Amino acid sequence: MASNINAVIGQSGGPTAVINQSLVGVIEGLYKQSGVGKILGSKHGVRGILNSDFIELNDLDSGLLEQVAQTPSSALGSTRDKPDEEYCKKLFESFRKHSVGYFYYIGGNDSADTARIISEMAISSGYPLRVYHVPKTIDNDLRTTDHCPGYGSAARFVALGLMGDDLDNRSLKGVKIDVIMGRDAGWLTAASVLARQQEDDGPHLIYVPEVDFSEDKFLGDIDRIYTKLGRCVIAASEGIRYKVGDKHSLVTEKAVQGGEVDAHGNKQLSGTGALGDYLSDLVKNKLGPIIAERTTAKLRVRADTFGYLQRSFPTIVSQSDAHEARICGRMAVEYSMTAPNGLASGSVAIKRISEAPYKVDFFPTALTNVARQTKPLDAAWVKNGCDIGNEFILYAKGLVGPLPIPGKLF
Amino acid sequence: MASNINAVIGQSGGPTAVINQSLVGVIEGLYKQSGVGKILGSKHGVRGILNSDFIELNDLDSGLLEQVAQTPSSALGSTRDKPDEEYCKKLFESFRKHSVGYFYYIGGNDSADTARIISEMAISSGYPLRVYHVPKTIDNDLRTTDHCPGYGSAARFVALGLMGDDLDNRSLKGVKIDVIMGRDAGWLTAASVLARQQEDDGPHLIYVPEVDFSEDKFLGDIDRIYTKLGRCVIAASEGIRYKVGDKHSLVTEKAVQGGEVDAHGNKQLSGTGALGDYLSDLVKNKLGPIIAERTTAKLRVRADTFGYLQRSFPTIVSQSDAHEARICGRMAVEYSMTAPNGLASGSVAIKRISEAPYKVDFFPTALTNVARQTKPLDAAWVKNGCDIGNEFILYAKGLVGPLPIPGKLF
Numbered sequence: 001m002a003s004n005i006n007a008v009i010g011q012s013g014g015p016t017a018v019i020n021q022s023l024v025g026v027i028e029g030l031y032k033q034s035g036v037g038k039i040l041g042s043k044h045g046v047r048g049i050l051n052s053d054f055i056e057l058n059d060l061d062s063g064l065l066e067q068v069a070q071t072p073s074s075a076l077g078s079t080r081d082k083p084d085e086e087y088c089k090k091l092f093e094s095f096r097k098h099s100v101g102y103f104y105y106i107g108g109n110d111s112a113d114t115a116r117i118i119s120e121m122a123i124s125s126g127y128p129l130r131v132y133h134v135p136k137t138i139d140n141d142l143r144t145t146d147h148c149p150g151y152g153s154a155a156r157f158v159a160l161g162l163m164g165d166d167l168d169n170r171s172l173k174g175v176k177i178d179v180i181m182g183r184d185a186g187w188l189t190a191a192s193v194l195a196r197q198q199e200d201d202g203p204h205l206i207y208v209p210e211v212d213f214s215e216d217k218f219l220g221d222i223d224r225i226y227t228k229l230g231r232c233v234i235a236a237s238e239g240i241r242y243k244v245g246d247k248h249s250l251v252t253e254k255a256v257q258g259g260e261v262d263a264h265g266n267k268q269l270s271g272t273g274a275l276g277d278y279l280s281d282l283v284k285n286k287l288g289p290i291i292a293e294r295t296t297a298k299l300r301v302r303a304d305t306f307g308y309l310q311r312s313f314p315t316i317v318s319q320s321d322a323h324e325a326r327i328c329g330r331m332a333v334e335y336s337m338t339a340p341n342g343l344a345s346g347s348v349a350i351k352r353i354s355e356a357p358y359k360v361d362f363f364p365t366a367l368t369n370v371a372r373q374t375k376p377l378d379a380a381w382v383k384n385g386c387d388i389g390n391e392f393i394l395y396a397k398g399l400v401g402p403l404p405i406p407g408k409l410f
Numbered sequence: 411m412a413s414n415i416n417a418v419i420g421q422s423g424g425p426t427a428v429i430n431q432s433l434v435g436v437i438e439g440l441y442k443q444s445g446v447g448k449i450l451g452s453k454h455g456v457r458g459i460l461n462s463d464f465i466e467l468n469d470l471d472s473g474l475l476e477q478v479a480q481t482p483s484s485a486l487g488s489t490r491d492k493p494d495e496e497y498c499k500k501l502f503e504s505f506r507k508h509s510v511g512y513f514y515y516i517g518g519n520d521s522a523d524t525a526r527i528i529s530e531m532a533i534s535s536g537y538p539l540r541v542y543h544v545p546k547t548i549d550n551d552l553r554t555t556d557h558c559p560g561y562g563s564a565a566r567f568v569a570l571g572l573m574g575d576d577l578d579n580r581s582l583k584g585v586k587i588d589v590i591m592g593r594d595a596g597w598l599t600a601a602s603v604l605a606r607q608q609e610d611d612g613p614h615l616i617y618v619p620e621v622d623f624s625e626d627k628f629l630g631d632i633d634r635i636y637t638k639l640g641r642c643v644i645a646a647s648e649g650i651r652y653k654v655g656d657k658h659s660l661v662t663e664k665a666v667q668g669g670e671v672d673a674h675g676n677k678q679l680s681g682t683g684a685l686g687d688y689l690s691d692l693v694k695n696k697l698g699p700i701i702a703e704r705t706t707a708k709l710r711v712r713a714d715t716f717g718y719l720q721r722s723f724p725t726i727v728s729q730s731d732a733h734e735a736r737i738c739g740r741m742a743v744e745y746s747m748t749a750p751n752g753l754a755s756g757s758v759a760i761k762r763i764s765e766a767p768y769k770v771d772f773f774p775t776a777l778t779n780v781a782r783q784t785k786p787l788d789a790a791w792v793k794n795g796c797d798i799g800n801e802f803i804l805y806a807k808g809l810v811g812p813l814p815i816p817g818k819l820f
Contacts, residue, residue: 015581017574020817041819044581055820067817073577075819080582164427164722167483171425171454172490176718272690273683273715280682304717305683308586312574314814315726404724407430407477409451409485410465 003037005101008049009057010042012107012114013080014138015073016150017157017317018325019106022134023076024069025329026104027057033337036102045079045107046114049094050087069326072312074106083114088121095122095129102130104332108137108148112347113371119345130339132332133347133367136325138311140187141374144365145349149328152321152399154181154310155191158235159400161306162195166202166233167406173231174300175222175283178203179276181310183239186210186377188310191396192235193388194403202233205386209239210376213251218279219287221386226291226299238275238305251275276303318401320358324350327362335364358398415511416448419467422455422517422524423490424548425483426560427567427727428735429516432544433486434479435739436514437467443747446512455489455517456524459504460497479736482722484516493524498531505532505539512540514742518547518558522757523781529755540749542742543757543777546735548721550597551784554775555759559738562731562809564591564720565601568645569810571716572605576612576643577816583641584710585632585693588613589686591720593649596620596787598720601806602645603798604813612643615796619649620786623661628689629697631796636701636709648685648715661685686713728811730768734760737772745774768808 009026011019023041030039041055042048055076068075083091095103105115115133122129135142138154158180169176180189186208193206204225207213225232241248255278280303288299328348335346347370353359381392419436421429433451440449451465452458465486478485493501505513515525525543532539545552548564568590579586590599596618603616614635617623635642651658665688690713698709738758745756757780763769791802 015578043820057819064817067815068819069817070814071577071816071818072574074581075817078581160724161719164482164724165718167481168425168718168722171484171488272687272713274687277682277684302718303682304719305715306719307714308575308578308712309571309714309716309719312578314570314574404480405477406481407474407479407485409467409478410453
């Protein structure tokens with residue numbers, strides 16, 4: 001006889017290349033549980049719970065599941081909604097109505113906070129609900145876990161993109177600026193350093209939000225590299241910021257007019273080329289005349305913004321990332337059933353066991369250890385304000401996987 | 411005894427993911443010729459000839475050659491120089507000085523024109539020189555040949571990029587605009603249609619330079635799709651243009667201030683996000699209020715410019731494209747030795763033999779059949795001014811190779 005305790009799975013926030021691996025991991029985990037009745041996929045995160053907009057995920061063909069696992073972006077749809085008290089009451093009405101006893105929410109720190117709020121409301125209202133957050137973010141900025149599923153694949157895209165772009169710049173020279181995602185943390189931008197295999201390879205300069213941005217230093221750095229190599233490739237985070245007094249202001253705010261803010265109070269930094277164009281114009285106007293006078297050649301400056309390609313490009317996936325994302329989904333189910341260390345609700349985290357061979361383990365942690373605050377890149381890993389050190393390379397290479405080695409003739 | 415007739419190879423114009431396959435094809439071809447002495451790689455195209463800046467390519471290890479072949483961008487470096495009479499005189503001085511009897515130039519229509527000028531100057535000055543152009547361009551706009559090496563791989567990047575971006579847009583909705591390379595021809599933008607495997611898949615709208623752009627039609631098209639699907643993914647060429655009287659003006663010129671012009675008179679359209687941001691603002695400002703009134707939700711609009719990633723991303727390569735690029739290099743050497751149909755100088759072209767199985771053959775053609783003018787996309791393949799028909803899909807799918815099939819749950 002089928003159980004009448006049902007489970008809900010949702011996906012939230014920005015998609016990744018492996019978020020569906022976690023979804024399929026949760027589904028596989030639930031298939032092994034006899035105490036679970038309906039497995040309900042909530043369409044577009046909490047919004048689907050609010051509107052009772054579910055898909056039944058019981059008895060899916062394993063071939064389709066594997067195909068979904070290998071497909072980037074959120075197969076259940078996503079949302080940027082952040083439930084408040086009123087919103088949460090409606091979620092509980094839906095949970096009660098559908099006899100939901102297990103809720104798995106795959107997302108970043110905002111989603112962990114949503115899970116925390118729902119979990120706390122369930123406890124205070126005496127409704128028996130186990131809530132497990134499955135970590136997901138290309139930004140890699142969740143606390144407690146060593147790294148986040150989704151990061152390795154996006155970092156792989158960034159490293160490959162910079163590698164190709166450096167080869168491109170090697171052939172036609174000039175200054176090239178690549179703007180990389182990452183609102184508050186430089187993890188993804190830092191991954192560009194993995195493209196550098198030989199001393200004169202780009203990226204030659206790397207700017208992350210963890211270091212205050214100075215236009216004068218930026219121009220001086222470029223001038224130094226360009227004078228030495230006759231070219232310069234730069235990776236800059238979309239979140240780079242000036243320090244003005246004791247406050248920070250985003251460089252992109254200078255570049256964008258009337259930018260958007262989402263429900264979480266986050267400024268829209270992606271889906272626009274404004275920052276790249278602003279930095280490009282800065283180099284053209286300030287450094288162009290100086291270099292033109294010195295070399296008698298016009299300075300070629302270009303900027304690209306990698307944009308949404310970073311998080312959803314099919315076939316560019318780190319194998320370890322895909323594998324871990326899947327396991328995180330399975331562990332969320334296991335932890336929700338066994339409540340290890342008393343954690344009937346929580347988040348799945350990753351612990352690094354060794355660097356070489358790269359090996360990890362998984363553990364449960366409280367939702368309060370993941371929700372809301374983010375984890376910046378270690379400031380000691382940033383060198384001279386414009387480069388990333390070997391500590392990061394050691395940390396990141398297992399997450400990104402082996403990269404091709406370019407063949408060069410000179 | 412080694413011959414004292416030497417060969418020069420150069421690469422020109424914008425790099426591609428497979429231009430080094432052609433380079434290695436030429437090198438391999440020359441290794442089989444006993445009548446050739448030194449094989450000189452000219453650094454940065456004609457500029458290397460001008461400055462006697464060569465690398466000897468004889469006796470390279472086959473492992474290194476294969477590694478170079480699989481590396482994107484131009485291993486010899488590239489140039490945008492277009493030789494005039496004075497420049498050509500200097501090239502001949504260099505050719506005479508270095509006893510060069512064979513010149514292979516890998517590039518697009520501008521490079522074919524450079525090859526033509528040099529070839530004609532050699533004939534008129536009585537200098538025995540055989541010049542073969544090896545076709546290369548992601549734009550696919552060369553005349554005579556069925557398609558161009560470099561196109562299939564860039565088209566694969568665009569198709570995969572749009573596929574991932576459509577999945578992304580499916581999860582978070584809104585209007586997404588992707589700006590694709592292609593100054594004068596819509597071939598690369600058209601390839602975005604290959605991402606569409608089911609009826610409601612994006613891209614839902616495709617805009618190419620071959621059709622006059624109208625902002626009113628653009629907004630009306632988006633409104634129609636958005637009303638039907640609640641989302642809309644758009645692929646737009648960087649070269650879309652308005653018709654004003656009997657003249658055309660680029661949309662990007664309205665968006666870019668003080669844009670650059672290169673030595674060939676080409677306007678800089680790449681390396682800036684201005685067009686995407688302009689179109690994005692247009693949709694936000696004109697369509698946003700109308701849709702907000704109808705749906706009570708704020709219209710989410712984002713734009714990405716795929717930029718240089720399209721032409722130099724490592725590992726995103728069409729297998730048929732890589733293979734054909736290699737063969738084109740080898741055939742250039744063979745034709746230069748045998749002068750078929752009296753073509754002691756010329757260009758290598760591709761003829762399509764069959765669609766299924768996809769099969770091609772190669773033939774030599776006069777440089778005048780390739781130089782200067784470009785080949786637009788067949789206007790009959792564009793449907794309703796905003797879509798690409800099945801004729802193109804049939805043409806392109808063999809060039810791009812098999813694509814993944816996304817797994818979907820709804």
